[in-house]
Amino acid sequence: MTERTGTTLYRDVWRRSIDEREGFWLDAARQIDWVRAPSAALTQHSPTDYSWFADGTLNTSYNALDRHVLAGRGDHTALIYDSAMTGTKARISYSQLLDRVARFAGVLRASGVGKGDRVVVYLPMIPEAVVAMLACARIGAVHSVVFGGFAASELAVRIDDARPTVIVTASGGLEPGKTVPYLPLVNKALQLSAGSVHTVIVRHRDAIDGSAADYADDTSVRWLDWAAAEATATPAEPVTVSSSDPLYILYTSGTTGNPKGIIRDNGGHAVALTWSMRGIYDIGPDDVFWAASDVGWVVGHSYIVYAPLLAGATTVIYEGKPIGTPDAGAFWRVVSEYRVNVLFTAPTAIRAIRRVDPELAELERYDVSSLTALFLAGERLDPETFHWVNDGLHCPVVDHWWQTETGWAICANPRGIQELPTKPGSTAVPVPGYDIAILDSKGQPITKPGKDGNIAIRLPLPPGSLLGIWGGADRFAAAYLTAFPGYYATGDSGHLDADGYLYVMGRTDDVINVAGHRLSTGSLEEVLTRHPAVAECAVLGVHDALKGQRAAGFVTLKAGWVVEHDLLTAELVNLVREHIGPVAAFRDVTILDRLPKTRSGKILRKTIRQIVDGEPYKIPPTIEDPTVLDALVRAVHPVPAIPIQFTGAKEPQ
Ligand code: COA
Ligand code: AMP
Numbered sequence: 001m002t003e004r005t006g007t008t009l010y011r012d013v014w015r016r017s018i019d020e021r022e023g024f025w026l027d028a029a030r031q032i033d034w035v036r037a038p039s040a041a042l043t044q045h046s047p048t049d050y051s052w053f054a055d056g057t058l059n060t061s062y063n064a065l066d067r068h069v070l071a072g073r074g075d076h077t078a079l080i081y082d083s084a085m086t087g088t089k090a091r092i093s094y095s096q097l098l099d100r101v102a103r104f105a106g107v108l109r110a111s112g113v114g115k116g117d118r119v120v121v122y123l124p125m126i127p128e129a130v131v132a133m134l135a136c137a138r139i140g141a142v143h144s145v146v147f148g149g150f151a152a153s154e155l156a157v158r159i160d161d162a163r164p165t166v167i168v169t170a171s172g173g174l175e176p177g178k179t180v181p182y183l184p185l186v187n188k189a190l191q192l193s194a195g196s197v198h199t200v201i202v203r204h205r206d207a208i209d210g211s212a213a214d215y216a217d218d219t220s221v222r223w224l225d226w227a228a229a230e231a232t233a234t235p236a237e238p239v240t241v242s243s244s245d246p247l248y249i250l251y252t253s254g255t256t257g258n259p260k261g262i263i264r265d266n267g268g269h270a271v272a273l274t275w276s277m278r279g280i281y282d283i284g285p286d287d288v289f290w291a292a293s294d295v296g297w298v299v300g301h302s303y304i305v306y307a308p309l310l311a312g313a314t315t316v317i318y319e320g321k322p323i324g325t326p327d328a329g330a331f332w333r334v335v336s337e338y339r340v341n342v343l344f345t346a347p348t349a350i351r352a353i354r355r356v357d358p359e360l361a362e363l364e365r366y367d368v369s370s371l372t373a374l375f376l377a378g379e380r381l382d383p384e385t386f387h388w389v390n391d392g393l394h395c396p397v398v399d400h401w402w403q404t405e406t407g408w409a410i411c412a413n414p415r416g417i418q419e420l421p422t423k424p425g426s427t428a429v430p431v432p433g434y435d436i437a438i439l440d441s442k443g444q445p446i447t448k449p450g451k452d453g454n455i456a457i458r459l460p461l462p463p464g465s466l467l468g469i470w471g472g473a474d475r476f477a478a479a480y481l482t483a484f485p486g487y488y489a490t491g492d493s494g495h496l497d498a499d500g501y502l503y504v505m506g507r508t509d510d511v512i513n514v515a516g517h518r519l520s521t522g523s524l525e526e527v528l529t530r531h532p533a534v535a536e537c538a539v540l541g542v543h544d545a546l547k548g549q550r551a552a553g554f555v556t557l558k559a560g561w562v563v564e565h566d567l568l569t570a571e572l573v574n575l576v577r578e579h580i581g582p583v584a585a586f587r588d589v590t591i592l593d594r595l596p597k598t599r600s601g602k603i604l605r606k607t608i609r610q611i612v613d614g615e616p617y618k619i620p621p622t623i624e625d626p627t628v629l630d631a632l633v634r635a636v637h638p639v640p641a642i643p644i645q646f647t648g649a650k651e652p653q
Contacts, residue, residue, distance in 0.1 A: 007499075009418040010429065013279075017432035017462070024432070025052070025463060028275045029267075032310065033067050034058045035240045038267065042460060048481050051244040052268035052463040059238035060247055060266050061105075061138035063274075064309035065098040066238065073285070074098075077314045080288070080338050081127050084320025084330055085174035086207055092127060094312075097134075100127075102235035104226075105135040109236050111166050111199045111224070115140030118164040118249065120197075121295075122146045122155060122182060124173030125319040128203045128226065129295040130305050132168045137247055137266075140239040144249040144261070147296025148173040149517075149583030152185045154259075156192035158251050161261055161470060163196040168226075170203040171210035176324050183210040190221060201226050243267025249470045250298060252404035253520035254479060255510045261470030262404050264301075269407065270310055272433070272464025273302055276408050277311035280400070280431060281342050281375065282416035285312035288338055288370070292318055292331065292345040297517070298404040299378065303344055307408075316340065322349040329362030336366035343371060346378035346516030348547050350389050355546060360392040371395045373415060377402055378516030379548040380504060383424040390422075401427035401504050403490065404518070405466045405480070410434045410457065410490070411502045426501040433462025438496055443484040449498040454508055456487035512541030512549050517583055519551060524586065527579045528553055528572055533561040538595055538603045542588075542612045552588040552612060554632075556595055565591055590635050598622040612636050 017024045025041035038056030045051070068076065074095035081090040092100075113119055119136050121143050123129040129145070136143040144162045146155050159167075167190075172181040183202065190197060202212040203226040212223035247266045251259040277283045291303035295317075308315035316338060322331050322345070331353065335343060353362075373396045374389065381399040390397040396419070400412035413420050413428040420428060430436045435458040438446040446453040459481075465488075469476040483489040491511060494504040507513075510521040524539040535558040541549035553572060557563060569589040576586040596604040599622055610617035611632055619626050 007418070007420055007429075010414055010420060013414075013417050014430060014432045018435050025271065028463075029053055029056070029271045031274045032058065032063050032270045038243060041463075044460070047486065048459060048477065050460045051467065052265065053243040053271065056243040056267050057240045058243065058267055058270065059138065059140075059240060060270050060306070060310075061101060061134045062238040063270050064134060064137075064306060065094060065101060068094045068285075068312045069098050073312060076285070076312070078309060079127055079130060080314060080316045082316065082318050082320075082334055082337070083125075083174075084318070084325035085176075086319070090127070097131070099235070100131045100230070101134040101138060102237070103230050103233040104131050105138040105236035106233035107201065107224075107226075107229040108135055108141060108166060109139055110229075110233065111201070113139060113141045113166055115239055115241065116142065116245070117166075118142045118144055118162045120144050120146060120155075120159060120162065120164040120167045122148065122167060122169040122186060123203065123295070124148050124170055124180075124182075125294060125317055126170065126203070126205070127317060128168075128170065130315075130317065133248070133295070133301075133305055134309075135236075138238050139236055140241045140245065142246045142248055144251070145296055145301065146251070147294060147583065148180060148182065149296075149581050151578055151581040152188035153192060153579050154581055155185060155189035157259065158261075159189060159193040159197065161251070161259075162249050163194075165196060166199045166201065167197055168201045168203075170208075171205045172208035174207060174319065176321060179208045181208060181210050183214065187215070195220070197221055199224060201229065203227070241266050244467065246467075248301065250301060250404055252298075253511055253518045253523065255520060255522050259520075259523075260472075260475065260479065262298075262407075262466045263468045263470055264407055264464075265467050268463030268465070268467075269306070272408055272462060273307035274310045276431075276464075277307050277313065278416040280409055280412050280414050280416060281344075282372065283308070283311060283313055283342055287341040288314045288316065290316035290318065290334065290338070290340045290343050292322070292334075292343065292349060293378075293516075297378075298402075298407060299344065302407055314338075321352075323352045323356045327362060328353045328357035329365055332363050332366040332368055335368045335371055339370040341370055341372050342375060344375040344377070347376050347381045347385050348379065348515040350376065350385055351546050351548075354385065354388055363392065368393070368395075373398055375400055375412075377409070379513040380506075381425075381427075386424045396422065398422070399427050401492075401502065406434075406461065407464045407466070410436070411504075423497075423501050426497070426503050428502070429500055430502070436496070436502060437487065438494070439484050439487065443487075446495075450495050452493055452495045452505060454484070455490045455492045455494050455502070455504065456484050457490060458487055461488055512551060514541070514544070514549055514551060514585055515547040519580075519584055521551065523580060524551055524553065524576060524584065527576050528555060530575060530579070531568075531572060533557050533563050533568065534572075535559075536595055538605060538608065540605055540609045540612070542609055547585065550588065551584060551586050552590070553586070554590045554592055554595060554608060556592055563591075565589070590632075592628075592635060593631060594625070594628050596628045596632060597624045599624050608632065
């Protein structure tokens with residue numbers, strides 16, 4: 001980074017986190033309560049295998065709840081629940097949340113769940129999601145939360161990989177204009193999976209039909225009613241675990257159809273998230289933090305559940321959308337009603353609000369003066385959206401970059417250390433602990449500012465980042481560590497500028513980001529090829545004005561098949577909904593005679609994407625048959641791209 005007096009404090013803190021790693025992280029570790037305090041921060045077993053706070057022992061739920069109650073803050077609000085879908089509003093204090101978590105931990109224990117056992121949590125945005133996660137942490141069990149927008153088969157894939165003994169679920173979720181009953185999905189997933197589950201615990205919601213009693217005849221699995229079980233449970237005390245014992249597994253999309261189970265530890269996670277609340281978000285125990293995401297995503301894990309509670313702050317769990325529930329003022333209502341200090345959401349949510357309320361008229365109805373910053377992540381924040389919200393909101397807008405794998409921000413404007421100048425289009429500077437390099441395809445550092453390359457992080461990754469992939473040390477190495485020895489490959493590309501600000505430009509793999517939701521084009525392709533008429537297909541992420549990207553499918557038909565376009569589209573859309581889920585928001589299908597390929601048979605994905613997005617493109621010299629591109633252009637841009645030239649004739653007055 002060039003000399004800038006304005007960044008000195010940040011630079012000193014960042015430099016210490018790299019050069020004096022032990023001291024930096026042992027200091028940070030003092031912010032949480034240990035059963036046995038760690039004597040060292042980093043224990044390196046090999047250059048790529050290490051653990052954080054290896055000899056430390058603790059309990060994460062104790063740190064999120066008990067210690068605040070013991071410190072006399074039991075009456076402080078831990079959780080605000082606001083459902084725009086049902087109109088329910090509730091405040092739950094630290095004492096009340098602790099009581100519920102201890103009881104539900106007792107329910108899990110009575111169901112045979114012990115330390116290290118996995119529990120799948122398939123719950124909508126209700127307080128019970130937080131209770132279930134912390135209850136697992138309390139007894140040393142490992143939760144794996146699955147997002148409600150996934151189909152039964154995706155749930156089954158996760159059950160087969162994590163092999164839980166218990167599933168915690170609800171009668172369903174609420175989406176605008178419809179209910180999403182969960183129990184048929186869970187039941188189907190149980191039939192599709194290999195049979196590790198012996199108990200399903202069901203939280204009945206009045207708004208949605210379905211309860212454990214409906215499955216009383218099931219002889220293979222015991223279905224328990226949450227409320228009845230919680231009412232009679234014996235509260236469980238926190239179980240001491242090792243720092244590196246797993247806290248949770250969270251599945252995320254990779255390049256193949258098999259999602260990767262990211263493993264998070266207890267100690268490193270608690271230390272990193274606690275540090276981040278002050279260091280990045282500048283949030284303390286008296287503040288209200290709202291991550292408008294879902295507990296099924298990493299943002300929900302880290303910043304709806306764990307980090308705000310570890311910091312002793314108040315977290316908001318909001319069931320609703322940025323628009324339509326009931327209007328584009330929904331976010332501002334929540335901010336004003338609960339005096340939210342920091343709002344964290346995805347750029348898509350802001351674009352959705354802008355589309356409906358371009359003048360930000362709804363904002364006038366609410367007092368949002370409590371907001372100290374708006375943090376955005378999950379996808380690229382385009383400068384236009386940045387300027388729109390920055391001009392309208394009158395509080396700092398911070399774009400920060402992270403991944404399910406890292407669990408917390410890699411680059412951000414670290415407001416708790418020092419507010420740095422904002423550069424639209426950039427996710428600002430590396431967060432302490434993260435040492436970023438831009439590498440060329442051979443793994444050589446690119447030092448020239450502004451030149452794009454692969455974004456990599458020098459090992460070791462800081463505390464809180466993934467320790468591996470569930471059931472696959474080799475898979476972990478193959479996915480992240482072998483491309484550039486000594487580095488973690490992020491899968492993102494971009495550049496650093498002369499001030500050390502990072503610009504994330506896109507992915508280098510087949511992962512796409514639809515409304516901040518990460519999807520694998522490989523898994524979408526696997527689904528499309530299940531259709532009997534489809535011979536070959538390619539799925540790409542193309543530009544979408546609202547969702548950033550959307551998945552577009554290009555298919556060729558088997559010889560002899562004639563299918564009407566709309567019918568095939570409807571069938572493929574249904575297949576994706578059935579096998580991946582509505583969250584894929586898959587709608588675009590183009591039928592081609594042939595896919596554009598190189599002579600060696602590789603599909604020219606980049607060229608297809610450029611054509612669809614209307615970007616300039618070069619005909620690759622290795623192309624098998626250039627006329628295939630003409631057919632593609634005609635298929636995706638049926639209206640002539642060249643504007644019609646008028647002759648200057650005037651309309652009659
Ligand atoms: N359970 C069940 N279904 C869900 C779901 C859930 N938790 N979340 C989404 N879906 C369904 C939706 O109902 C929709 O189904 P449909 O095709 O039958 O209508 C589909 O999945 C696509 O949903 P979504 O991507 O939310 O699109 P949308 O058009 O309904 O809403 C936005 C658009 C912009 C309002 C919405 O995408 C949004 O709020 N985005 C914010 C992004 C965000 O918070 N990301 C988290 C990462 S930080
Ligand atoms: P997920 O694991 O679902 O959080 O998705 C992580 C991916 O989302 C990253 O690898 C990036 O491709 C993208 N991403 C997240 N945050 C940002 C950001 N602020 N700017 C650009 N891309 C982002």
